[in-house]
Amino acid sequence: MRYGICPISIAPLRAEASDKSELVSQVLYGEIFKIIEPRKSWSRIRLAHDKYEGWIDNKQLREIESEDYHSIHQLPKSYCTDLISHVTHEDGSLSTICIGAQISSSAFLGDKFNGEYYDFAEIEKSKIVENSLLFLNTSYLWGGRNPLGIDCSGFTQLVYRLNGHSIPRDASQQANIGEALSFIEESEPGDLAFFDNKEGLITHVGVVMQDNYIIHAHGKIRIDRLDQSGIFNVESNSHTHKLRVIKKII
Known part of the structure; x- marks a missing residue:
């Protein structure tokens, strides 16, 4: 089994392996998934958090090791609560992310997050x-x-x-x-x-x-x-x- 993570703000999740196919959902920054059917340009994935399946463009995913997938899955989850925020990459450049992004995964992407998130216990x-x-x-x-x-x-x-x-x-x-x-x-x-x-x-x-x-x-x-x-x-x-x-x- 292969595994992946979304390294960009929002990646389309489509019904078929085509840019013209129906948008069935979206993958937000930091969300992890299993790659259940890899192809040359597209991969069928199953999201970890809700088991939803669809096709994602391979240019919009980053493959990770099995150990990282399971580590992220077991971590306490933290989500961006600003409507729009950003992460800082190791080279100092910025990327925009949105509310709901799984920022507890950002360290595995080599990114730093400085925005707002909730303590779920409260x-x-x-x-x-x-x-x-x-x-x-x-x-x-x-x-x-x-x-x-x-x-x-x-x-x-x-x-x-x-x-x-x-x-x-x-x-x-x-x-x-x-x-x-x-x-x-x-x-x-x-x-x-x-x-x-x-x-x-x-x-x-x-x-x-x-x-x-x-x-x-x-x-x-x-x-x-x-x-x-x-x-x-x-x-x-x-x-x-x-x-x-x-x-x-x-």
């Missing part, structure tokens, strides 16, 4: 909403996981990750964890609300806020009303998503 559930508000008005991007473009499940995964809790990548996968609540009134800020389509498939997720509000990715990261029917958009004066279930993840 994190409270209310911090999930606080972190969510950092992304307000971020543009929607299918497969995105960063403050310049993000999708609904990438958003919820990232804000939970910033608080030391790893959850799956896709909304349908996230809906399989946690404790289901019977009523909105039972929910707390930081819980996740899931929504389905006409076929009954989970296709959307957002973070529950106080007073029956929700923050979610729909065109952009926005705040809307939440009721027993779903998400009510006051601008369009209509429901945009049908509520399936609210879950207490932590």
Whole structure:
């Protein structure tokens, strides 16, 4: 088995081995992975933190030894909490990184990080909403996981990750964890609300806020009303998503 790490700010993770292929997710700086199908120009990888798979351009990865992969995986995780920050390379040059970057890996890349990060022992559930508000008005991007473009499940995964809790990548996968609540009134800020389509498939997720509000990715990261029917958009004066279930993840 071969192993790798992302040495750049954001690397596209694609459905197929082509720049024209669908963006299914993104790999952030410092994230490690197994290389499960290496090719000349592309590699199929499996991310360590959520087991998500896809294709990455070989120019955007750095291979590491098995010992380093397992050492990084066992380290206490630290993530950049500035929307935009940077690391300093050994030659003195700088590279931009974004919120959610795994800076506990930076030493293995020979980089130095001087930004902000949290002590997870001090994190409270209310911090999930606080972190969510950092992304307000971020543009929607299918497969995105960063403050310049993000999708609904990438958003919820990232804000939970910033608080030391790893959850799956896709909304349908996230809906399989946690404790289901019977009523909105039972929910707390930081819980996740899931929504389905006409076929009954989970296709959307957002973070529950106080007073029956929700923050979610729909065109952009926005705040809307939440009721027993779903998400009510006051601008369009209509429901945009049908509520399936609210879950207490932590």
